[in-house]
Amino acid sequence: MHLRNSLLILITLVSVSARAEFKALPDKAPEPAENPSTPAKLELGKMLFFEPRLSMDGTVSCNSCHNVMFHGGDGRPVGVGIHGQRGGRGSPTVWNSAFQTVQFWDGRAKTLEDQAKGPLINGVEMGMTSHDFVIERLNKIPGYISAFKTAFPKDKNPVNIDNMARAIAVYERTLITPNAPFDKYMKGNKKALTPQQIKGMKLVDEIGCTSCHTGVNFSGEEKMGEGNYKPFPQVPGSKFDKMYDLTSDLGRFEVTKNPEDKNQWRVPTWRNIAITAPYFHNGKVKTLDEAVRVMAKTQLDADLTDTQVEDIVAFLNSLTGEFPVQKMPRLPNTANMTVTPEP
Amino acid sequence: MHLRNSLLILITLVSVSARAEFKALPDKAPEPAENPSTPAKLELGKMLFFEPRLSMDGTVSCNSCHNVMFHGGDGRPVGVGIHGQRGGRGSPTVWNSAFQTVQFWDGRAKTLEDQAKGPLINGVEMGMTSHDFVIERLNKIPGYISAFKTAFPKDKNPVNIDNMARAIAVYERTLITPNAPFDKYMKGNKKALTPQQIKGMKLVDEIGCTSCHTGVNFSGEEKMGEGNYKPFPQVPGSKFDKMYDLTSDLGRFEVTKNPEDKNQWRVPTWRNIAITAPYFHNGKVKTLDEAVRVMAKTQLDADLTDTQVEDIVAFLNSLTGEFPVQKMPRLPNTANMTVTPEP
Numbered sequence: 232m233h234l235r236n237s238l239l240i241l242i243t244l245v246s247v248s249a250r251a252e253f254k255a256l257p258d259k260a261p262e263p264a265e266n267p268s269t270p271a272k273l274e275l276g277k278m279l280f281f282e283p284r285l286s287m288d289g290t291v292s293c294n295s296c297h298n299v300m301f302h303g304g305d306g307r308p309v310g311v312g313i314h315g316q317r318g319g320r321g322s323p324t325v326w327n328s329a330f331q332t333v334q335f336w337d338g339r340a341k342t343l344e345d346q347a348k349g350p351l352i353n354g355v356e357m358g359m360t361s362h363d364f365v366i367e368r369l370n371k372i373p374g375y376i377s378a379f380k381t382a383f384p385k386d387k388n389p390v391n392i393d394n395m396a397r398a399i400a401v402y403e404r405t406l407i408t409p410n411a412p413f414d415k416y417m418k419g420n421k422k423a424l425t426p427q428q429i430k431g432m433k434l435v436d437e438i439g440c441t442s443c444h445t446g447v448n449f450s451g452e453e454k455m456g457e458g459n460y461k462p463f464p465q466v467p468g469s470k471f472d473k474m475y476d477l478t479s480d481l482g483r484f485e486v487t488k489n490p491e492d493k494n495q496w497r498v499p500t501w502r503n504i505a506i507t508a509p510y511f512h513n514g515k516v517k518t519l520d521e522a523v524r525v526m527a528k529t530q531l532d533a534d535l536t537d538t539q540v541e542d543i544v545a546f547l548n549s550l551t552g553e554f555p556v557q558k559m560p561r562l563p564n565t566a567n568m569t570v571t572p573e574p
Numbered sequence: 575m576h577l578r579n580s581l582l583i584l585i586t587l588v589s590v591s592a593r594a595e596f597k598a599l600p601d602k603a604p605e606p607a608e609n610p611s612t613p614a615k616l617e618l619g620k621m622l623f624f625e626p627r628l629s630m631d632g633t634v635s636c637n638s639c640h641n642v643m644f645h646g647g648d649g650r651p652v653g654v655g656i657h658g659q660r661g662g663r664g665s666p667t668v669w670n671s672a673f674q675t676v677q678f679w680d681g682r683a684k685t686l687e688d689q690a691k692g693p694l695i696n697g698v699e700m701g702m703t704s705h706d707f708v709i710e711r712l713n714k715i716p717g718y719i720s721a722f723k724t725a726f727p728k729d730k731n732p733v734n735i736d737n738m739a740r741a742i743a744v745y746e747r748t749l750i751t752p753n754a755p756f757d758k759y760m761k762g763n764k765k766a767l768t769p770q771q772i773k774g775m776k777l778v779d780e781i782g783c784t785s786c787h788t789g790v791n792f793s794g795e796e797k798m799g800e801g802n803y804k805p806f807p808q809v810p811g812s813k814f815d816k817m818y819d820l821t822s823d824l825g826r827f828e829v830t831k832n833p834e835d836k837n838q839w840r841v842p843t844w845r846n847i848a849i850t851a852p853y854f855h856n857g858k859v860k861t862l863d864e865a866v867r868v869m870a871k872t873q874l875d876a877d878l879t880d881t882q883v884e885d886i887v888a889f890l891n892s893l894t895g896e897f898p899v900q901k902m903p904r905l906p907n908t909a910n911m912t913v914t915p916e917p
Binding site: 281300309313314506517519520560561565567569571572 | 624626627631632633638641642643644645648649650651652654656657658659848849851852860861862863887891894897899900901902903904905907908909910911912913914915916
């Protein structure tokens with residue numbers, strides 16, 4: 232199937248620059264051998280994902296910024312943590328995050344498991360004082376103690392931070408949006424895309440967008456776990472650098488302190504990109520058409536015509552998938568007292 | 575059934591002060607003739623209830639403070655709105671709120687419909703500048719325009735603030751927690767309560783708690799729509815007034831400016847009280863046993879023994895009902911842009 236489609240695209244494009252192997256989104260995400268999915272982990276992970284008591288004052292859950300009822304983000308330029316604190320970067324969508332090469336904008340977590348531990352103890356996000364404190368609080372909630380025991384039956388002390396992260400990651404691996412028009416097209420329904428969307432699909436390949444945005448998630452499938460990093464801007468000096476403050480956040484350099492990593496970023500997904508405005512790490516670009524213009528200029532030094540932008544936007548709109556209906560979790564209660572008292 | 579139970583209780587108690595007519599929670603909430611429930615209103619109302627874009631910066635939904643996946647509140651002393659602002663009072667549980675006599679701690683809304691409009695334009699809650707602005711924003715989201723049309727098919731301009739409130743109220747009327755041990759007991763299962771819980775049930779009637787906490791919701795059923803207001807503290811001067819700052823918030827007086835309303839409050843529900851700590855309008859009392867001691871002293875001038883407190887707490891624990899499983903709503907997207915941009 233992939234081969235046939237690739238050939239078809241290559242033949243159709245008649246373009247020397249064509250290099251994309253377009254692929255439909257799988258129904259299941261890859262999972263690490265050390266953390267196989269189970270229904271009990273999934274149910275616990277969903278509870279924890281929606282649990283505001285994982286934040287210091289009980290106001291912020293994972294879902295606050297990565298809203299699964301919405302498009303998996305918050306629709307805001309940057310995330311908002313406890314005490315109304317603004318973070319420095321936008322909240323990437325959690326939908327299909329299992330297909331990202333690495334986690335966070337700067338790739339500072341290789342896995343969903345590693346990612347889940349970060350925001351808890353970030354002062355401007357959930358603001359817990361330590362992972363030990365997270366576990367201390369969870370241990371005050373009888374429903375979590377039993378849910379951890381059920382999810383990790385072989386563990387002597389199942390309520391620990393690694394199991395918490397494992398459960399959340401198992402839940403996140405179920406957050407997949409299949410059956411986008413693009414996926415239907417790739418699976419053989421040639422009417423699933425409009426002629427304009429097909430034009431846009433060819434165009435992103437011809438002009439070179441797909442040299443970075445590859446694979447099932449358009450984020451570099453072949454580099455999963457390794458990280459698909461690219462400079463942004465790749466061609467510095469355009470008017471957009473200043474207009475949208477594209478260079479002051481040094482991206483991956485902030486993690487590695489390696490000068491070569493300055494302004495390097497994980498290539499983000501195109502999945503559901505049409506509905507996850509605003510755009511880029513700092514959320515400064517408000518609309519998708521402008522984001523397309525910025526990327527063409529800063530990465531490929533290309534000035535697109537309005538028609539080209541419209542065609543690409545049309546194609547990107549074909550990547551909006553179906554969001555499966557989920558049951559709400561029930562967050563376990565504490566009798567007689569609360570675990571988030573304030574002085 | 576009610577009569578038989580009442581007689582049974584009266585006979586069992588052999589107490590002159592016995593006056594309660596204990597009642598099980600109905601499966602359905604009463605609804606106003608002008609806003610009958612429909613599946614389309616319910617679905618829209620659930621979307622709106624979970625919609626953070628109803629707040630200025632897109633961070634606070636109704637569910638942020640009235641968390642239906644939890645016990646319908648936030649487990650905090652006072653609510654937290656946009657920019658981390660603290661409100662002055664605790665967030666009452668939304669579960670069974672349809673059975674409250676009036677809405678808000680001070681009864682400033684007679685109906686759920688009226689209530690739903692308040693927090694939207696409260697600066698320390700959702701912070702929208704006006705109801706017109708709320709509607710302007712909803713009109714930018716195509717999925718809401720169609721959902722309002724479906725829910726209010728006869729209206730020429732269905733997207734308006736009253737319809738928004740109607741839909742939310744219809745959803746809230748479904749938030750009922752039936753089958754608490756107490757309800758099972760009232761329906762004939764005499765083993766549903768422990769001997770200690772039965773002792774506690776008799777005690778709250780004997781000492782007079784049920785002179786205010788009456789009806790299916792223990793909040794004054796017969797005064798639904800009218801308001802069951804009581805002074806708190808009723809017997810001022812105890813050590814608790816200062817210890818828990820019980821008098822500085824003047825309650826209903828803040829609404830009416832009528833001196834007779836000073837420190838008058840809507841009688842709150844006992845339903846799920848064991849799991850909705852902290853307690854009282856300012857959330858200053860952290861545990862249920864202390865809340866029982868405070869109420870006995872401030873309202874009835876009674877100093878309870880530890881055993882009496884334990885028996886009452888046991889009874890109150892029998893009022894924790896079953897929280898029905900719900901499907902998550904899907905919040906409609908906007909293509910190409912977001913409706914909550916920040917400068």
